[in-house]
Amino acid sequence: MPIDLGRVQKEIRDIDRDKASGVTIEVQGNSVQKLIGCLKGPRDTPFDGGIFYVNIELDDQYPFVPPKMRFITKVWHPNISSANGAICLDILKDQWSPALTLKTALLSLQALLSSPQPDDPQDAVVARQYMGSLAEYEATARQWTQTYAHAQQVVGLEAKVQQIVEMGFGREQALAALKRANGDENGAMEILLGA
Amino acid sequence: MTFDVKIKKWHAVASWTWNAGDDVCGICRMPFDGCPPDGKYPGDDSPVVWGVCTHAFHLQCINRWLQSQAEQKCPFCRRQWEFKQAAVGGEDSD
Numbered sequence: 001m002p003i004d005l006g007r008v009q010k011e012i013r014d015i016d017r018d019k020a021s022g023v024t025i026e027v028q029g030n031s032v033q034k035l036i037g038c039l040k041g042p043r044d045t046p047f048d049g050g051i052f053y054v055n056i057e058l059d060d061q062y063p064f065v066p067p068k069m070r071f072i073t074k075v076w077h078p079n080i081s082s083a084n085g086a087i088c089l090d091i092l093k094d095q096w097s098p099a100l101t102l103k104t105a106l107l108s109l110q111a112l113l114s115s116p117q118p119d120d121p122q123d124a125v126v127a128r129q130y131m132g133s134l135a136e137y138e139a140t141a142r143q144w145t146q147t148y149a150h151a152q153q154v155v156g157l158e159a160k161v162q163q164i165v166e167m168g169f170g171r172e173q174a175l176a177a178l179k180r181a182n183g184d185e186n187g188a189m190e191i192l193l194g195a
Numbered sequence: 196m197t198f199d200v201k202i203k204k205w206h207a208v209a210s211w212t213w214n215a216g217d218d219v220c221g222i223c224r225m226p227f228d229g230c231p232p233d234g235k236y237p238g239d240d241s242p243v244v245w246g247v248c249t250h251a252f253h254l255q256c257i258n259r260w261l262q263s264q265a266e267q268k269c270p271f272c273r274r275q276w277e278f279k280q281a282a283v284g285g286e287d288s289d
Contacts, residue, residue, distance in 0.1 A: 004232045007224045063222065064263050098222045098260055099270035 003060045008032045008102075015103050023106040025056070028172040033058040036072070036172050037106045041149065042114045046141035047075070050149030053179050054109065055085075056102065066096035067105060072179040076137075076144040078116040078127035087112075088122035148182060160185050164192070213243040215251040221271055222256035231255045245279040248272050 009032065015025045028034040037054040041047030053072040059065050069092055071085030079088045091100060091108055121127030130137045157178055163185065164174035169192055181187030213227040220243075223231045227243045231253040234241035242254045250271045252260075257276070261267050267276045 001233070004223060006232060010224050061263075064260055097268075097270040097273070098256075 001060065003033060003058060003062055005032065007063060008058065011102050014101075015106075018103070021103065021107065022110065023103060025102060025106070026172050028176065029170050033060075033062075035102070036176060037069070037102065037109075039106055039110045041145060042110055045114050046138045047077075047113045047145050047149070050145035052109075052113075052149050053175070054106065055176065063098040063100075066092045066100075067102060068092075069105065069109070072176055074144060074148040074182070075113075076126055076141040077113060078118045078121045078123060078130045079112055080126075081122050082126055082144075083123075086122055088117075088120060157183055160188070164188060211238070213251075215243050215245075220253045220256055221250070222252050222260060225253075227251070227253070246274075247277045247279050248274045249279075 012025055012027065012032065012035075015021070015023065022040050024038045026036050026038075028036050035056040035058070037056050039052050039054065041050035041052060051073070052075065055070045055072050057068040059068070069087055071080055071087065073085075074082065075085065076082055080086070087109065089108060089112055091097075091105065116127075116130060118127040118130045126137070129140065157175070160178055160183065161171060161174045164178070165171055169177075173192065174188065177188035177191040178185070180191055211228075215227045218228075219226050220231065225231055229237050230241045233255055234253070243251050244254045244257060245251045246257075246269050248269045248271075250269050252270070257270075260270060261276060268274065269276045
């Protein structure tokens with residue numbers, strides 16, 4: 001059975017309409033089954049001031065199976081892989097329910113940034129640092145936010161995105177590749193051409 | 196003065212609705228009075244069912260969810276899902 005398009009389109013509209021939620025979503029290319037979510041780093045956390053992009057893939061079975069989500073932006077957090085952005089969060093696994101939505105999932109990611117769960121880590125190195133030396137963890141997380149997720153960096157990105165778009169790639173595709181290559185245009189082109 | 200009125204023709208119009216409180220199904224997000232994605236006709240073809248936890252869904256939607264799960268839980272409250280018996284005799288079921 002193909003994906004329930006009606007529900008997905010309704011979900012995207014709901015997120016677009018709700019300007020106060022702090023999360024946004026954009027379709028990547030032609031299919032609504034590949035999306036990019038965006039959330040702001042919560043206040044009073046080392047992620048404050050950061051803008052975080054999340055790659056979202058929807059299986060044909062969605063919403064009967066959870067959306068596949070992975071951080072595109074590099075994040076230093078016990079429950080997020082510092083290497084590939086994989087997320088350890090129960091509602092994205094066995095605690096998923098079809099009553100949840102892309103919006104509630106993105107908001108849950110925002111909540112996860114505020115309250116790490118080091119007992120159930122995705123990144124053992126980060127979790128060990130979080131348990132052993134909180135100050136050190138916060139400093140590293142803040143530094144990563146500034147290096148990879150800072151709004152200014154994102155503004156600088158815009159020009160590079162434009163350049164890649166002019167070469168004929170989609171906007172979201174260009175953005176995703178640049179994010180993965182940490183803003184390096186050549187690296188982004190390699191990702192785009194290799195994909 | 197009286198009128199002698201003769202009715203030649205009349206159209207009856209009725210409306211119906213599921214008495215389901217919330218207006219959309221929490222799974223497919225379509226109105227209860229409409230169809231779930233794989234339903235063709237509203238009404239008897241796309242019935243609405245309740246759990247004993249009082250949450251309502253299209254029958255097709257909740258069935259598909261329960262069939263995909265080892266544990267039978269309500270998508271809203273995660274309580275054990277059990278179908279609430281339909282009320283007989285025009286009693287409200289919500």
